[in-house]
Amino acid sequence: MKRLNLWAAALLLMLGASMAHAELTIEITKGSDQAIPIAIVPMAGGEALPEKVSRIIGNDLERSGRFEPLPRESLISTPSSSEDVYYQDWQQLGSDYLVVGRVENQNGQYRIQYELLNVNGEDRMLGEVVTSSPEELRDSAHYISNQIFESITGIRGAFLTNIAYVRANGVGDNIKYTLNIADADGHNNQVILTSDEPILSPAWSPDGKKLAYVSFETGRSAIYVQNIATGQRVRLTSFEGINGAPAWSPDGRKLAMSLSKEGQPEIYVMDLASRDITRLTHSEAIDTEPDWAPNGDSLIFTSDRSGNPQIYRYNLSAEQAQRITFTGSYNSRGRFSPYGDTIFMVTRDEQGFHIARQNLETDRMTILTESNWDESPSVAPNGTMVIFATQEGNRGVLGLVSADGSASFRLPSPEGDVRSPAWSPFLN
Structure with a gap:
């Protein structure tokens, strides 16, 4: 027996077992009490894209269990570069980190410029320009998530798996x-x-x-x-x-x-x-x-x-x-x-x-x-x-x-x- x-x-x-081409969709069932608050500002020029880069990054980080992205309706401003950031505003909002950036269409290719900012330290931790084709936008967003995750936690990100x-x-x-x-x-x-x-x-x-x-x-x-x-x-x-x-x-x-x-x-x-x-x-x-x-x-x-x-x-x-x-x-x-x-x-x-x-x-x-x-x-x-x-x-x-x-x-x-x-x- x-x-x-x-x-x-x-x-x-x-x-x-499995069938069909239907995609899986992630639903949160329990959030971590120790999750790090992070604000991910919608990228300038990004809302018209077929894939919303900022949204993918936020979902990735939230799905890791280590981060709690602030709701979009809580964002008090939408800076697209570190030069436009007033750190005191984000400190009052309770965010430890801030992600800003912009997306530009250059002859059919997308130029994604992003920055990761330490709100309490008031400094720039990471900044990079990523070039992406329209078909690679999701992968490019996952790549950025990996970079942010590793910069903050010291652990290699696994979002591009x-x-x-x-x-x-x-x-x-x-x-x-x-x-x-x-x-x-x-x-x-x-x-x-x-x-x-x-x-x-x-x-x-x-x-x-x-x-x-x-x-x-x-x-x-x-x-x-x-x-x-x-x-x-x-x-x-x-x-x-x-x-x-x-x-x-x-x-x-x-x-x-x-x-x-x-x-x-x-x-x-x-x-x-x-x-x-x-x-x-x-x-x-x-x-x-x-x-x-x-x-x-x-x-x-x-x-x-x-x-x-x-x-x-x-x-x-x-x-x-x-x-x-x-x-x-x-x-x-x-x-x-x-x-x-x-x-x-x-x-x-x-x-x-x-x-x-x-x-x-x-x-x-x-x-x-x-x-x-x-x-x-x-x-x-x-x-x-x-x-x-x-x-x-x-x-x-x-x-x-x-x-x-x-x-x-x-x-x-x-x-x-x-x-x-x-x-x-x-x-x-």
């Missing part, structure tokens, strides 16, 4: 599945694979150019790798039984996975150049959901060898696995932070399934989400946010939560059930 419970949860993770996810549309025997990629804010959705059968567990290559995933298009599970730009795909495994949970090594040369070709699901590693497969775990339990440590010296995985699903760490040099989660009776789907000092996971308590984090030095676990049916966490490449799948009524949606749990968001889709999110690495 315990194993059935584990695989019931695993199947729910698998059955997340992508997410992959699966959407399912339809009912009964008429369900269509798609594998989608989109900007980190849910815009610019692209369908890169359509299938009549489930698509599961997308995983980004470290260079952001490929996705590994599981597909049932042949009638049983198989692991594929697809080039995002060209659409070219290769089937890596299609053994009898389970072929699941692909995870790239940090150098991109290997793929960890869960296979049951020798009986119980175990953790294997494939060398992608030679296609040689090495079995790592040897137990009578279900071993699945591997994830590599950032330095490549170990993997974590989910196993029920202790009687309930828990997370174990496999040391590649010692060739040994050690249990690392002990809080609660159910912990699964562990994912490393980019720094290797923390893991994020699904944990269960009396209210349901939540996203949690555990410090690997202190073993302290903290529950981050308040929803009750959360799954499939994936960590932003700068470690500040976690995207996950959850339920909203009777349909699957994506959620975002800050790494400290102080802020959370929803990314509902206008149609279909959405599951299995995966956050890309840095793409620039």
Whole structure:
């Protein structure tokens, strides 16, 4: 029964799917009390643009959970350069930082000039001119958000990244599945694979150019790798039984996975150049959901060898696995932070399934989400946010939560059930 419970949860993770070209839209569900107040003045000349650069920057910073942009109706003036700023006005408004700028159309190209100002210090922290084509306006705005975020926090911004996810549309025997990629804010959705059968567990290559995933298009599970730009795909495994949970090594040369070709699901590693497969775990339990440590010296995985699903760490040099989660009776789907000092996971308590984090030095676990049916966490490449799948009524949606749990968001889709999110690495 315990194993059935584990695989019931695993199947729910698998059955997340996607269809259509509809974009995700972000909704705030909880704001941080420690968010930094920042005023983002609409850029002069920017309101006539097809993409509102200032609005995108404000949404990015708010979505990080670290900033609280002042409402536009609260702005007491609309300066377009630091020379026009009266700092005392913004100090009285309670803003710690101020972003001003202007956009000019120069022969079909946009010249975006922006400045970041420290209100209390009354100085200019950052200033830059960005040239953009009309098609690149959103990316240019995300780039500016990255620069502002890093200048204030010292942490690299992750607004110019992508997410992959699966959407399912339809009912009964008429369900269509798609594998989608989109900007980190849910815009610019692209369908890169359509299938009549489930698509599961997308995983980004470290260079952001490929996705590994599981597909049932042949009638049983198989692991594929697809080039995002060209659409070219290769089937890596299609053994009898389970072929699941692909995870790239940090150098991109290997793929960890869960296979049951020798009986119980175990953790294997494939060398992608030679296609040689090495079995790592040897137990009578279900071993699945591997994830590599950032330095490549170990993997974590989910196993029920202790009687309930828990997370174990496999040391590649010692060739040994050690249990690392002990809080609660159910912990699964562990994912490393980019720094290797923390893991994020699904944990269960009396209210349901939540996203949690555990410090690997202190073993302290903290529950981050308040929803009750959360799954499939994936960590932003700068470690500040976690995207996950959850339920909203009777349909699957994506959620975002800050790494400290102080802020959370929803990314509902206008149609279909959405599951299995995966956050890309840095793409620039």
